[in-house]
Amino acid sequence: MTRVSMKVDGVVYEDDVEPRRLLTHHLRDGLGRVGTPIGCDTSNCGACTVLIGGESVKSCSVLAVQADGEEITTIQGLSDGDWHPVQKAFQQHHGLQCGYCTPGMILATVDLLKNNPSPTEEEVRHGLEGNLCRCTGYQNIVKAVLSAAAEMRGEQPHPGSFRDADDKTGVSA
C-alpha cells in the first residue's frame, strides 16, 4: 500500500492504495466519483478521460500512485451550478445519445479548446480521435465542439447548428 494524496473536484483525499491500482478504479471505487465511466481495458476508448492539472488524460492509463499530489477534474467537478459551455453545447446540439462516452468527450473537448480555441472541423475530428462514441456518428459532437468554441470566443454559435431550444424547425437538411 502506498499513501497518495490528490485533489479531486476541489476536495483533497488521502488514501492508501495498492501500487497497481488504476486511477480510474481509485476514482470510482475508492472515492465514489462514479461520473467517470470505463469503456475498455486497453486505453482506446477515452470514456475515462479526466483533466489532470488541466490536461486531458485517460484515467485508465495512469496508476493512482502516479497521480499523487495532482489536481484532478472529473465531469462531476467541471462546473459548479451553471454548466460549462461545452456541456451546454453537447445538449444543445444533441452531441450525445446514451451518454456513456460523454464525460470523456466533454473533458477531451475542454482540453482541445484550451490548446486550439478556433479549431476547424478537421481539427476537431482529429483532436477527438482518442474518444470513441458508438451512438452519434460524431457529427453532432463535432457541431457541439465548434459551437462551444465559438461561444467561448464570444462569437455567434457555429453556423449549421441547430437553432435554439424553442425552435420548431430543429434540423438542418
Place this chain on the structure above:
Amino acid sequence: MTEELDAGMLATEIAEHPDALSAPYGGGELGRGRRRKEDAKLVTGQTNWTDNITLPGLLHMAVLRSPMAHARIVSVDVSAALEMPGVIAAYSGADLAAEDGALPCAWPVTPDMVHPDHKPLAVDEVRHVGDGVAVVIARDRYTAADALEAISVEYDQLPAVVDMEAALAEGSPLVHSDKGTNKCFTWPFAAGDDYEATRAKADVVVTRRFRQQRVLPTAMEPRGVVVAPIAAADEYTVYSATQIPHILRVMLALVTGIGEHKIRVIAPDVGGGFGSKLNVYAEEVLALVVARKLGRPIKWTESRSEGYQATIHGRDQIQDIEVSATKDGKLLGLKVELLADMGAYLQLVTPGVPILGAFMFPSIYKMDSYTFSCTGVFTTKTPTDAYRGAGRPEATYAIERIMDELAAELGMDPLELRRRNWIKHEEFPFDSICGLTYDSGNYEAATAKAEQMFDMTALRREQAERRERKDPIQLGIGISTFTEMCGLAPSRVLGSLSYGAGGWEAAQIRMLPTGKVEVVSGATPHGQGHHTSWSQIVADALGVPFEDVEVITGDTDSSPKGMDTYGSRSLVVGGVAIHKATGKVIEKARRIAAHLLEAAEGDVEFHGGTFSVKGSPEAKLSIQEIALATFAAHNLPDGMEPTLDSDYVYDPENFSFPHGTHLCAVEIDTETGFTKIRKYVCVDDIGKIINPVIVEGQVHGGLAQGIAQALYEEAIYDAEGNLTTGTMVDYLIPSAADLPHFDTGRTETPATSNPLGVKGVGEAGTIASTPAVVNAVVDALRPFGINDIDMPASPERVWRLLHPGGQRREASGTVAYGGVSTSTTSGGAA
C-alpha cells in the same frame, strides 16, 4: 404531405419550401426539435450506470473463461482460489449445474431445430474461446481477478470448427457431439411462380456470393449486473445493463425456478445496446444463483476484452444470391441461399435473425418468383444474435449489391434499373412477394430528393473525367434504395414465425392531483431519448406543458409490463400505446367535465388541454382542474371510478416500412488502396416524426455503424478458433476522424397502420449505408475489371484487388456502368 407528389413536383416543393418537412404538426409538440430531458444527468456525470451501483456487503464476481475454442473439461480445481484472502466462494460449472439451469433461446425457427443445452458455466465441454468455466466471488474486483489465476483447469483439446462450409461437410468435427450434426436448421421459403421456370425465361442471370463478416456490437458501456438478494424471503432485485428488463425477468424466473413475482429487474441508465443487450446472459443467471446461495449482493462487470468473447456477435453469413431479369432490366426471379453462423450455442433470438432477413431480400422491388433457404450452422465461436438491423442489413446488402451487378451486366444506370423495378407510389398499399403488406411509401420522391442533394450529374461527370485521364484517385458512386420491416411486431405474425413471445407494448398515463403527468412505458431506452419523445407525445395529446410530464421506464416494479426496446419498435409500438392511453384519459376527463359543466358529453370539446362546451366558450375546465376534481372525487358522475389513469396495451396490426435512398461517393487512391468517403447523402422516409433532433441523431449513429461494417470492422477467428481481434486495439471502431459528414434529408409518407403515422428510425441508417458504401467502392474499381470486394473494404483489400500477384491492373477506360459482357456472370471478390 409528399405521398401525393411525383418526383418532379417534389423537387419544386423542396426548392420553394426548404423547411416544409421540418414544420411541426398536431398540437405543436409533434415534430418539434426539443432538446433532451435525459441530457442533464449525462453531461454532468450524475448517471446511474450498473457498475456505479454499490450496496452494503457487495461482493464481486469474476468469470474464468476458456482459452480454447473447443475442449473437454477434465477437471476444475478451485481450492487454491478459495484459500486466498478476500475470496468468499468459487464454483465450477459442475458445482452450479443443479441450480443454474440453461440459457434460453426463444425462437425455435423450425420444429426440428437442433437446440443444444447451453449452461451458464460449461460442465463437460467448452465450445468457444470465452465460454465460462468457473466463477470466483471476492470482496473486491482486483481480488476476484487475482483469484481466477489460482483456479486450475485441465482441458483435453478438441478440434475447432471455424468454417461454416467445412462444418457441414461429411466427417467434420462436431461442436455438439451428442447432436450428430453441425446443422442447426434449414428454413425454406418460396413465393410467386416456380423459380426454375421463371429463370428459364430470363435473358440475364447474375449470381454472386457475398460475405457478411462477423462484427462486434461494442456498446460503449460494457455489460454488467448487480443482484441484491433478500435470501430469507427468496426475493431478488437484479440490476442489469440490459435492453430488456421485462423479458429478462420472465426468463430469469424460468431458468432458475425462482418465482417471477419474487424477481424485480431494473435496467438503470444503460449505455447503448444495438442488440447486444437484447439477451439473457450467463452472468445474469450466475450472479442471481450465487447471490441466492450466499445471501450477499453480487456485482459483475465485464471488461471490454471479456465482452468481445462473451457478448453476442453480429452478422456472419455467407449469401449465395442469384437474380434473373429480362434484357431491358425487368426483374423476374430472385434466389437466395444463406449459411448463417450461429456460433457455439443459441442465444435468445440467434436462429431468428436470418429469418427476419428472409422477407427483406425482395426489398422494394416487384418480381415474379422468390425462393429462399437458410441453413444455420454451429461453429466453435461466440454465439451471434441481433445486431442493429438484425437480418435486414444483411438482406439489403445482398439485394442492393446484386442490383448494381445486374445494372453493370445490362450496361444500365443502376438508378434506372431500380426505377424500372420498384413499387410505384400509386401502387401502395402493396403486397410484397413475401406476403407483407407495405402500407405506404414513395421511393420516387425520396430518390429525387437524394439525387438533388447529391448532385449526381456533376459527380458522374467528374467520375468520367477521372476515368478518362486515368487519375490515380478514382471516384465511385454507390446507391442503396431500401426498405425495412420494423416496429416488431404484430403478435400473431410473430406466432406464425414460431417466436416465443408477442410484440405488443404497454403504456400507462397517471394524472397527478396537481395536473402533472406520469407516463409509464414498457419500452426501455438505452440512449434513444424515449423520455423526451414520450413527453412530447403526451404533452401534445393532453395539452399539458412538456416540462410537466415525467416518464418512468426500466423497472419491473414501477413499469411492470413491457416488451422492451429493439427492432425500431419503441415509437411505433410503445409510442402508439402511449398515444392510445392518452385517448382513454381524455374520454374519462370528458365525462367528468360534462358532469361538472352540466353539459351533455357530446357537447364537450377538448382542445389544447381545455374542455369547453360547444356554443358557450366561457364554460370550460382545464385538464389539470379535472385532475384535481378527480382526486377530490367529491362530485363525479354516478358510478364512475375516481381516476383518470389509463392503461393501453397496443398490439400493432402490421409492421412499419421505413424506406429511403442513400447515395455515397468515394474517392479511392488506386496507389494505396485507401478509400475516403467524399460525400454521403441519405433521404429517409420514416413517416411522421416526433422530434427531428432525435431522428437525425438516430440516422447519424446508424450510418456510422453501417459504414463501419463496410470499411473498418471485422471479428476474425484463426484456424484454431482464437478471436484475433479480441481487444479494442485490434478491432477498429471508427473515430470521428474516420467518418465523414452526413447530409441527411427526409421525405414524409405517413404510415397508415398506426394513428401517429410513424415508422421507426433506429435501424434505417445501418441497413442502408453498408451497401451504399460498398457499391461506391466497386463502382470506382469496375474499370479495372473488379466486380466485388469483401467487407471491410480495407486499404489492403483494395490494393490487393488492384495488384493481383503484385502486378498493377490497368483500367479499361471506357466503362460507364458496366463492362462485363457475358450473359451469365458469377463474380466474387477477384
